[in-house]
Amino acid sequence: MRPILATISHAALNHNLAIAKKHAPNSKVMAVVKANGYGHGLLNVAQGLSDAEGFAVLGLNEAIDLREWGFEQTILLLEGVFNTGELNIAASYKVDIVVHCEQQLIMLETEQLAQSVAVHLKMNTGMNRLGFVPGEFKGACGRLQACRNVRSITLMTHFAAADEAIGITMPLHTFQKTTQDLTQAKSLANSATILRHPEAHADWVRPGIMLYGASPVKGTAASTWNLKPAMQFTSEIISVQTIQAGENVGYGHLFTASKTTRVGIVACGYADGYPRHAGQYATGDHQYGTPVAVCGRMTHTIGRVSMDMLFVDLTDIPEANIGSPVELWGDQVPVDTVAEACDTVGYELLCAVAARVPFKVISEANNGES
Numbered sequence: 084m085r086p087i088l089a090t091i092s093h094a095a096l097n098h099n100l101a102i103a104k105k106h107a108p109n110s111k112v113m114a115v116v117k118a119n120g121y122g123h124g125l126l127n128v129a130q131g132l133s134d135a136e137g138f139a140v141l142g143l144n145e146a147i148d149l150r151e152w153g154f155e156q157t158i159l160l161l162e163g164v165f166n167t168g169e170l171n172i173a174a175s176y177k178v179d180i181v182v183h184c185e186q187q188l189i190m191l192e193t194e195q196l197a198q199s200v201a202v203h204l205k206m207n208t209g210m211n212r213l214g215f216v217p218g219e220f221k222g223a224c225g226r227l228q229a230c231r232n233v234r235s236i237t238l239m240t241h242f243a244a245a246d247e248a249i250g251i252t253m254p255l256h257t258f259q260k261t262t263q264d265l266t267q268a269k270s271l272a273n274s275a276t277i278l279r280h281p282e283a284h285a286d287w288v289r290p291g292i293m294l295y296g297a298s299p300v301k302g303t304a305a306s307t308w309n310l311k312p313a314m315q316f317t318s319e320i321i322s323v324q325t326i327q328a329g330e331n332v333g334y335g336h337l338f339t340a341s342k343t344t345r346v347g348i349v350a351c352g353y354a355d356g357y358p359r360h361a362g363q364y365a366t367g368d369h370q371y372g373t374p375v376a377v378c379g380r381m382t383h384t385i386g387r388v389s390m391d392m393l394f395v396d397l398t399d400i401p402e403a404n405i406g407s408p409v410e411l412w413g414d415q416v417p418v419d420t421v422a423e424a425c426d427t428v429g430y431e432l433l434c435a436v437a438a439r440v441p442f443k444v445i446s447e448a449n450n451g452e453s
């Protein structure tokens with residue numbers, strides 16, 4: 084087996100969930116575990132987040148998996164159902180559904196479901212992605228109330244700029260004004276809203292990225308909120324080359340040594356989910372590599388990331404050799420710092436960890452392998 088590994092910590096997930104609850108003490112938590120638990124493995128994260136009152140996913144298959152693994156919490160389909168077949172199955176598994184458009188409303192009005200469903204009615208408050216515009220929202224809510232297939236209604240929206248300076252003032256105002264005479268429960272807040280906009284916590288909060296210990300806000304470290312990385316993405320040095328000034332490294336000769344350089348080759352490439360466009364240029368004294376830890380010490384990538392391997396500078400880590408531990412991201416190298424060097428966000432890197440990477444779960448109970 085190649086030495087690459089993604090280690091998932093139930094303790095970190097549970098700790099981050101407690102932080103969400105501390106910030107929003109009067110709200111129930113719908114842990115967002117879409118995209119295979121943001122790349123951490125759906126079952127792995129559901130176990131670590133089992134204190135959450137609900138789970139939100141996209142696919143009906145994920146919702147059914149959670150039910151079949153024994154999770155009895157609320158489970159919500161964030162895009163709702165795509166046809167009446169799915170609607171019937173969702174109802175039979177007691178899976179809640181978002182209703183964001185007229186077509187989904189009509190399905191509910193025309194089907195004869197064996198069990199009624201709980202609906203989260205979505206308002207478009209300016210994201211312009213999913214949801215009823217404010218002028219149509221109360222009408223949609225009235226139709227759901229009249230619908231015998233509908234057991235309960237939660238009023239929901241999603242903010243486009245909770246993580247930005249512009250914030251949520253306008254869309255929150257729109258939501259509050261539109262729903263002021265409606266008595267149903269409300270659900271508005273993603274991670275950035277939980278951490279930055281307590282006025283929008285409402286009855287349910289929907290944290291995603293913060294539960295995995297990454298930052299929802301560009302330029303603000305996850306540690307600012309005492310969040311802990313749920314994933315340690317690690318590998319090892321599998322080869323060492325010492326090159327002289329003027330020699331190159333990797334495809335396209337992207338790195339040229341300006342002095343004698345000790346180069347470590349790490350068993351991790353873009354086919355493992357490490358971004359190929361990671362900062363890769365290094366000339367003279369200017370190093371633009373992506374941060375990496377080797378033997379617990381910080382260094383950076385050099386040259387171009389290839390499919391199965393990448394290069395790191397070991398010149399200042401003489402103790403590093405074949406078999407030395409490498410942290411690609413985790414406790415020492417926040418995934419957000421890697422993301423920043425690649426002009427993306429931690430979300431994308433976590434979700435992109437490839438299926439070929441083996442996972443290990445450290446569960447809180449036995450504090451060992453499971």
Ligand SMILES: *Cc1c(COP(=O)(O)O)cnc(C)c1O
Nearest residue numbers: 115241273274289290291292299
């Ligand atoms: C993904 C998602 C969330 C979670 O967002 P984070 O920024 O990861 O906290 C919440 N609500 C909806 C509707 C989402 O699609």
